[in-house]
Amino acid sequence: MTASRSRRSADDRRAQLVQIGLELLPTTPVQELTIDEVARRAGISRSLLFHYFATKREYYTAVTRAAADLMLEHLLPEPGAPADEQVTGMLDRYVGWVETFRESHLAFVRGAGGGDPWVAEVYADTRQRLVEVALTALDLPDDALRRQLVLAWFAFTEDLVGSWADAPAMSRPELIALLREVLDRLTAR
Amino acid sequence: MTASRSRRSADDRRAQLVQIGLELLPTTPVQELTIDEVARRAGISRSLLFHYFATKREYYTAVTRAAADLMLEHLLPEPGAPADEQVTGMLDRYVGWVETFRESHLAFVRGAGGGDPWVAEVYADTRQRLVEVALTALDLPDDALRRQLVLAWFAFTEDLVGSWADAPAMSRPELIALLREVLDRLTAR
């Protein structure tokens, strides 16, 4: 609310608007956040938002991409580590991510799967990249079948970790071991 | 367009409106179909739709529930069959369902996962019922852990069958056998 009506650089404003979108993500499905609300929070007019993002969709896909990049950056393994540790580390960090940002992550996944194809595509890209990283770390060939299997395993993981975070029916290490075991069984063919 | 302006019974109208929603489902995400469009197709005024469904959300949750019930009815096994056949039969019919209604099913699942909590709940209910049926057929106890695992397995199945229908990387029987094997491994603990 302070510094209202201040003139900002284009990059600053864009970043600020995306940031506001990220803060609103846990509260509201991406596609449902209104231009009015975002503009009000930024202390600017509706029109200005359309100066930076030609359409509402363009805006919230940018927000979605930012959220996806945040998660991806958090999950990516250190390139030096041994292969096995890389995958387990990613799994561990993913569980931690869901634990920490439960609501926003749930909102993110929901918005990502549903409704808008553009948003769905952003998340599909993210999953693809995660699968590539995992296959590389496991030193497995990247054929169509294996890719499909690992993607489906990721859907399995998302669902299980989500419900586990809601009501843990097993210990955290057990969860991670189970996920790891299913992944190994699926890829060892 | 024929029979326009005809007076219908309340039940007829409701059924017609839901039917129109079902026909529009493959084309449009549930929440995005407009009252105008539906009313236009039904040959009635916008106001009449609000006479049957107090709010737009009430309308498209009704449409979603109708879609879910259609699928559920198609998947439920004949009660007389042997246990093993029941589960495999459901799997087989599920794959067939996705093959037949690829686009509408995709649209349905997307709408179900994303955006509106009410719609998500309808589909969550459907999955719960499917899991109950599966656990009963497998003659397994219905504890929290197993339920979570089977639900997650269903997410796995949805994803894999979806991508398989898009680009089959294995034969249909192989797909079903794989899914069945993963389910058995997960529940045999």
Added chain:
DNA sequence: CCGGTTGCTGAGCAACGCTCAACAAGCTAC
């Protein structure tokens, strides 16, 4: 001080969800 670039605004349009008062089609009763 002046002109150009650019961040920024306000008024306003179109589409959409939703409300409300009233009309009219079909039924029963006389």
Added chain:
DNA sequence: GTAGCTTGTTGAGCGTTGCTCAGCAACCGG
């Protein structure tokens, strides 16, 4: 048949929201 009731149906209109456009205002180089 017509009076009267029920109920399916409509049109006008309001508030919100996505989006446009013409122009203001702040900074900057000359």
